[in-house]
Amino acid sequence: MSESMTYPGVVLVTGGAAGMGAHHARTLAARGSHVCIADVSDSSAVVDDIVSAGGSASAHLLDVTDAEAWVRVVDEIRTTRGELGGLVNNAGISRRLEFMDTPNDIWELTMKINLFGPFYGMKAVAPLMRESGGGSIVNISSIAGQIGYFSPAYSSSKWGLTGLSKSAAGNFAQWGIRVNSVHPGLVGTALLGGANDFVAASLKSVPFGRMGTLDEITEAVLFLLSNSSTYTTGTELTVDGGLVSNGLYHRIIAETGELS
Numbered sequence: 001m002s003e004s005m006t007y008p009g010v011v012l013v014t015g016g017a018a019g020m021g022a023h024h025a026r027t028l029a030a031r032g033s034h035v036c037i038a039d040v041s042d043s044s045a046v047v048d049d050i051v052s053a054g055g056s057a058s059a060h061l062l063d064v065t066d067a068e069a070w071v072r073v074v075d076e077i078r079t080t081r082g083e084l085g086g087l088v089n090n091a092g093i094s095r096r097l098e099f100m101d102t103p104n105d106i107w108e109l110t111m112k113i114n115l116f117g118p119f120y121g122m123k124a125v126a127p128l129m130r131e132s133g134g135g136s137i138v139n140i141s142s143i144a145g146q147i148g149y150f151s152p153a154y155s156s157s158k159w160g161l162t163g164l165s166k167s168a169a170g171n172f173a174q175w176g177i178r179v180n181s182v183h184p185g186l187v188g189t190a191l192l193g194g195a196n197d198f199v200a201a202s203l204k205s206v207p208f209g210r211m212g213t214l215d216e217i218t219e220a221v222l223f224l225l226s227n228s229s230t231y232t233t234g235t236e237l238t239v240d241g242g243l244v245s246n247g248l249y250h251r252i253i254a255e256t257g258e259l260s
């Protein structure tokens with residue numbers, strides 16, 4: 001990490017009450033940003049931790065599927081902080097269901113949280129970010145938004161988010177707002193809860209042979225928020241131990257043990 005790396009003064013992180021979002025929030029606060037943690041669950045424990053450690057953070061109740069609630073949260077930030085330089089659209093859900101097993105309500109909920117939420121969010125924050133002199137938006141997609149993934153709701157929502165990020169990057173460039181997507185591989189959070197056999201089998205396709213750590217994902221997100229990526233927009237940053245690029249032949253060679 002370069003000592004000259006700086007981050008926006010105020011950053012909004014969705015889904016920051018737990019998992020990777022909480023780690024992004026804690027790390028950003030430790031590096032000097034005020035972090036607005038927005039979650040449908042209570043994020044006051046993470047805020048208290050940050051404040052106890054000498055950082056600055058605020059909790060905002062937000063269901064990302066509610067466009068009006070987004071406007072309310074951005075108004076709160078405008079009133080209390082007067083600026084916004086970063087948004088991490090991190091809130092997301094995953095139900096590991098194959099196509100014919102996916103109920104319509106799960107399809108709709110997954111699309112609403114993982115794809116509609118970031119759309120409402122980017123629309124709500126853009127004016128304040130523009131007034132703040134520009135900013136950086138990081139959308140947390142997944143490797144499931146880069147390859148054919150067995151679960152249609154999750155995969156479609158994350159592919160949608162990949163495309164939405166590129167579309168917004170083009171629209172928002174005129175305002176000095178960058179938009180990029182991060183694509184984590186497997187990371188041990190509640191999102192993977194109970195799927196031990198699935199995770200163990202998946203790791204056989206990961207050249208690094210392990211899950212990613214919270215720090216490894218956070219560093220990618222913070223790079224895209226920082227002044228070290230000022231010419232980077234509309235791009236995909238994959239953080240997966242080589243799964244997307246090399247998982248197939250890694251597994252084939254490991255299973256056959258021979259190349260001829």
Ligand code: NAD
Nearest residue numbers: 015018019020040063064091092142184186187189190191
């Ligand atoms: P997590 O389940 O640990 O945390 C998700 C957070 O989002 C929770 O705090 C939850 O309350 C919040 N949330 C859920 N619905 C919400 C809503 N409607 N409005 C506001 N907040 C809501 O998950 P995680 O593993 O930390 O995942 C974070 C992001 O990373 C998600 O977008 C996920 O799809 C993505 N991701 C995770 C993995 C992984 O292996 N864990 C891999 C690739 C991508």
